[in-house]
Amino acid sequence: MRKLLMVLALLTMTGCSTKFIYKNADWLSYWYLDDYVSMTDEQEAQFDTRLLSWLEWHKTQELTRYAEQLTLLKSDIENDKITLARIEYHQTQMLAHWYRLRGKVVPDLVDMAPMLSETQAKELFDALAEGEAERAEKRAKRSEQKKHKRWLREREKNLKRWIGKLSAEQESRIAQLYDQQSSTADLWTDYRTRYQGELRALFAQSERGDVFKARLSELLMAPEVFRSEQLNQAQVKNRQANHQYLLDVYMSLSEKQKKRLVSELEEVIEDIQSLAEDE
DSSP, X not given: OHHHHHHHXXXXXXXXXXHHHHHTHHHHHXXXXXXXXXXXXXXXXXXXXXXXXXXXXXXXXXXXXXXHHHHHHHHHHHTTOOOHHHHXXXXXXXXXXXXXXXXXXXXXXXXXXXXXXXXXXXXXHHHHHHHHHHHHHHHHHXXXXXXXXXXXXXXXXXXXXXXXXXXHHHHHHHHHHHHHSOOOHHHHHHHXXXXXXXXXXXXXXXXXXXXXXXXXXXXXXXXXXXXXXHHHHHHHHHHHHHHHHHHHHHHHOOHHHHHHHHHXXXXXXXXXXXXHXXX
């Protein structure tokens, strides 16, 4: 379900792909769904109606919120107001966007869920389990050295996207962050396996009435309860390390890098505002 919801949240992506993804969210959703379950004509019709409603809500109510937050972030950068507290604030706001999106979509998914047949449910959860197993197998085949290089490469690429060429100090700070964070890949796999197992067990029941819907709503609205305490603690540690990293990078920005960052944010804001105004 998270992948489906993320189709609606992809407007936070940058560059020319933003408008393309947002305006084509309908067929992109089917592209994702086809990997997991084959829908009937009736189910597709139901999904079409709900999806159009989600997109209209997102366009008329959410895009402006995103633009407002990014404008505030740009102002914080321009006026040297970036602190650990402000970084935490902006992350909290981003999570709030996600929770509103989830709150909008989940009730509709719960209403449509009884239409899923036993065969379709098995197809869905088998595909999810297969994907999880494939990812775990790929991770197991990578050496620690390869994992390290891949992580550094992705981090450097992402930062360069926003501020341009990195200084030696910034490259060193990225390497330092790797050593400060705890690996959580196996803990996330454990969480997803337990969570999907709970959903599979629910869909295996023949009863699809109010009790089923109430339990499904609980599961979809609060999957976090299936995370282990070890994962939660690691997440807190990693989040704190990442926030300090962001602050350190900000403090190390040259004037040229800062102008590049502001310019990139302005482009994203303009894209979002354009999407909100598009008829």
